[in-house]
Amino acid sequence: MSKSVVEFENLLSTSFSDSNKSVRTGVQPRWERRRQQQASYLDKDRRPPLSNHNGDRFIPNRGGTNSELSKHILRSDGTGSSFDSQDGDSNGSSVNDSKKDTYCNNLSSSLLGVDDMTKQSRVLSFAEKAPAPKGDTVNNLSVLYSASASATQKKASTKLVNRSIPSAPSRILDAPGMMDDYYLNLLSWSDTNVLAVALTDTVYLWNASSGDIQELCTIEGGGQDAHISSVQWVQQGGAHLAVGTSTGMTQLWDVNECKQLRSMDGHSDRVGALNWNQHILSSGGRDSRIINHDVRLSRHNVATLSAHSQEVCSLKWSLDGTTLASGANDNMLCLWDASATNSSRPRFKFTDHHAAVKALAWSPHERNLLASGGGTADRSIKFWNTQTGALLNTIDTGSQVCSLQWNPFEKEILSSHGFARNQLSLWKYPSMTKIKELEGHTSRVLHTAVSPDGSTVVSAASDETLRFWGGLFAAPTKSKNQREGASFATSSKLSGIMQIR
Amino acid sequence: MTKDAQINLKGSVAIVSDFFFTAINSILYQRGIYMPETFKRETKYGLTVLTTTDQGLLKYLDQIVKQVEEWLLYGDVQRLVVVVSGADSGETLERWQFNVTIEDGAASGENKNPNNSTVTSNKSVKEIHNEIQAIIRQITASVTFLPLLNEPCTFDLLVYTSKDAVVPTKWEDSDPCYIMNSQEVKLRSFTTKIHKIDSLVAYKEADEWDL
Numbered sequence: 001m002s003k004s005v006v007e008f009e010n011l012l013s014t015s016f017s018d019s020n021k022s023v024r025t026g027v028q029p030r031w032e033r034r035r036q037q038q039a040s041y042l043d044k045d046r047r048p049p050l051s052n053h054n055g056d057r058f059i060p061n062r063g064g065t066n067s068e069l070s071k072h073i074l075r076s077d078g079t080g081s082s083f084d085s086q087d088g089d090s091n092g093s094s095v096n097d098s099k100k101d102t103y104c105n106n107l108s109s110s111l112l113g114v115d116d117m118t119k120q121s122r123v124l125s126f127a128e129k130a131p132a133p134k135g136d137t138v139n140n141l142s143v144l145y146s147a148s149a150s151a152t153q154k155k156a157s158t159k160l161v162n163r164s165i166p167s168a169p170s171r172i173l174d175a176p177g178m179m180d181d182y183y184l185n186l187l188s189w190s191d192t193n194v195l196a197v198a199l200t201d202t203v204y205l206w207n208a209s210s211g212d213i214q215e216l217c218t219i220e221g222g223g224q225d226a227h228i229s230s231v232q233w234v235q236q237g238g239a240h241l242a243v244g245t246s247t248g249m250t251q252l253w254d255v256n257e258c259k260q261l262r263s264m265d266g267h268s269d270r271v272g273a274l275n276w277n278q279h280i281l282s283s284g285g286r287d288s289r290i291i292n293h294d295v296r297l298s299r300h301n302v303a304t305l306s307a308h309s310q311e312v313c314s315l316k317w318s319l320d321g322t323t324l325a326s327g328a329n330d331n332m333l334c335l336w337d338a339s340a341t342n343s344s345r346p347r348f349k350f351t352d353h354h355a356a357v358k359a360l361a362w363s364p365h366e367r368n369l370l371a372s373g374g375g376t377a378d379r380s381i382k383f384w385n386t387q388t389g390a391l392l393n394t395i396d397t398g399s400q401v402c403s404l405q406w407n408p409f410e411k412e413i414l415s416s417h418g419f420a421r422n423q424l425s426l427w428k429y430p431s432m433t434k435i436k437e438l439e440g441h442t443s444r445v446l447h448t449a450v451s452p453d454g455s456t457v458v459s460a461a462s463d464e465t466l467r468f469w470g471g472l473f474a475a476p477t478k479s480k481n482q483r484e485g486a487s488f489a490t491s492s493k494l495s496g497i498m499q500i501r
Numbered sequence: 502m503t504k505d506a507q508i509n510l511k512g513s514v515a516i517v518s519d520f521f522f523t524a525i526n527s528i529l530y531q532r533g534i535y536m537p538e539t540f541k542r543e544t545k546y547g548l549t550v551l552t553t554t555d556q557g558l559l560k561y562l563d564q565i566v567k568q569v570e571e572w573l574l575y576g577d578v579q580r581l582v583v584v585v586s587g588a589d590s591g592e593t594l595e596r597w598q599f600n601v602t603i604e605d606g607a608a609s610g611e612n613k614n615p616n617n618s619t620v621t622s623n624k625s626v627k628e629i630h631n632e633i634q635a636i637i638r639q640i641t642a643s644v645t646f647l648p649l650l651n652e653p654c655t656f657d658l659l660v661y662t663s664k665d666a667v668v669p670t671k672w673e674d675s676d677p678c679y680i681m682n683s684q685e686v687k688l689r690s691f692t693t694k695i696h697k698i699d700s701l702v703a704y705k706e707a708d709e710w711d712l
Binding site: 131331349355 | 557
């Protein structure tokens with residue numbers, strides 16, 4: 001707002017100086033007149049004194065003004081550059097000028113309905129026109145705009161799996177204060193069956209076996225908007241939780257003692273992505289950097305990786321711990337070797353996504369197979385061979401891809417989506433035929449996590465609910481009873497909606 | 502900055518015309534004016550960009566870009582406008598505008614011979630590519646705010662030249678194809694230190710009756 005006011009003021013000053021100069025009304029600033037007078041005193045012989053001397057008062061002389069002409073010049077642009085000597089340094093003024101020019105253009109074209117560029121230029125077009133688009137040009141973007149569920153829903157007619165997949169969540173938990181921010185990672189399920197959820201400024205632990213809720217920590221300081229921006233369990237043991245905050249600190253918490261072990265700096269803005277590889281904790285921040293922290297060392301920062309130019313929103317170590325995949329808001333997907341140091345370049349830098357890359361998942365079935373999903377402008381899931389850098393497959397899902405999870409038992413992948421239907425889709429890999437769509441969330445499904453036994457998926461959405469999809473992933477050989485017993489021993493104890501906070 | 506990293510006028514013209522070609526292709530792909538299957542992926546400016554494989558369209562674009570390049574060398578181009586209009590209605594729906602400003606010291610007026618121009622820029626190609634990258638990304642991201650083109654569309658290219666530009670016979674004067682009730686969004690700009698390109702997209706505001 002203030003910027004446009006300033007520009008408008010600049011505009012006024014230039015237009016007036018334009019008109020003064022071009023029409024020569026004789027009204028000059030006092031200091032200029034004085035300088036000219038002095039000059040004329042110095043060499044009186046050559047220069048006669050000014051004839052249109054008006055004394056010390058500002059009396060605009062409109063006698064010599066051609067109002068038509070000045071109006072024209074007021075409206076015309078491109079001449080302003082030499083007049084604002086008050087701008088000082090040349091670099092700054094040229095930027096101002098171009099802004100002013102554009103502003104003049106825009107203002108005059110919107111106010112007067114004419115574009116003044118046409119006065120000094122010819123508008124030309126090539127006589128031969130471009131070939132008309134062939135075939136059916138139904139805009140492939142229409143999926144973004146048509147929210148009709150029936151139009152896009154395809155019924156899976158053939159039986160793709162021989163197990164029953166739930167179509168409704170087995171449990172719903174309220175998660176008030178779940179932040180609606182695509183770039184955060186607020187859900188993590190430990191191998192000791194404890195689910196960590198960050199709700200705005202507090203981390204809650206929900207024990208899936210007992211149903212107990214524990215409040216782990218609340219962010220302190222950092223002002224009004226301070227929030228937890230990511231949580232991630234250590235790979236094994238479930239004793240430690242890494243917490244990323246909006247202040248750029250990465251904290252390490254001992255869950256059993258409920259106390260903070262250490263706080264690691266390095267980022268200048270919020271830490272939106274965290275991932276563990278043994279004792280290495282990788283953190284990605286809005287400052288576009290990735291930092292590998294060795295949590296055993298007092299000088300924890302072992303590598304700062306910089307290849308992204310915008311907020312890093314996703315980090316995933318491969319299961320064998322050799323490769324780190326990072327996705328960011330600059331639409332890049334980078335792969336890093338575990339040995340990467342400060343000066344390292346990424347092993348691969350994939351530019352194929354057309355939107356932020358948040359959803360990343362390494363296949364548990366094939367080494368070097370990585371799935372990645374892009375945001376609204378991209379809507380695709382892509383599969384990569386991370387050894388060769390080959391793009392294996394890409395499919396358009398028709399909606400923002402928020403997260404991806406592989407089925408640990410079957411070659412299947414689950415994707416969670418945003419507008420328009422906020423669904424979870426289960427796909428068969430590699431054919432990428434859709435097995436099932438799970439609906440229920442009323443807002444975009446931002447995060448998903450898989451239970452340690454691999455059978456249950458939890459999804460967190462910006463509608464402030466967590467939905468548990470029991471038995472979604474299951475080995476087809478296991479009997480149904482076994483599965484249920486393993487995943488939710490106590491599911492009868494807790495039923496329906498339950499408050500987490 | 503080493504001496505061989507300098508960009509002269511011809512280099513700048515090549516960068517600008519290459520940018521035009523890429524930007525036009527991106528617009529045609531992103532706005533769905535031609536079928537997406539007719540585009541191929543290419544890596545450029547550290548991005549994956551899509552360029553058409555349609556021979557007719559390629560030939561058309563080549564002719565235009567060549568002529569624009571010629572005019573750029575003599576500093577005659579002021580603007581390039583991509584006009585997207587409905588195929589049947591003929592109504593202008595979108596107007597992508599690239600303003601060309603010649604930076605101080607570059608060829609203009611009396612310095613109009615491109616061959617003995619000594620103007621150079623010490624900006625590295627990498628920096629320029631980063632700026633171009635940002636514009637192409639914005640074009641890609643524009644699908645999230647531009648209204649859906651729900652009728653078959655065609656496009657046309659308008660070039661604003663100075664009055665005294667040499668115009669081949671195949672070019673003709675055109676009206677500027679303004680949009681009534683337009684909304685404008687300014688995109689980023691880039692500069693080679695010889696040419697500065699400002700970009701802007703204007704689109705027809707969705708009619709409240711259509712909603």
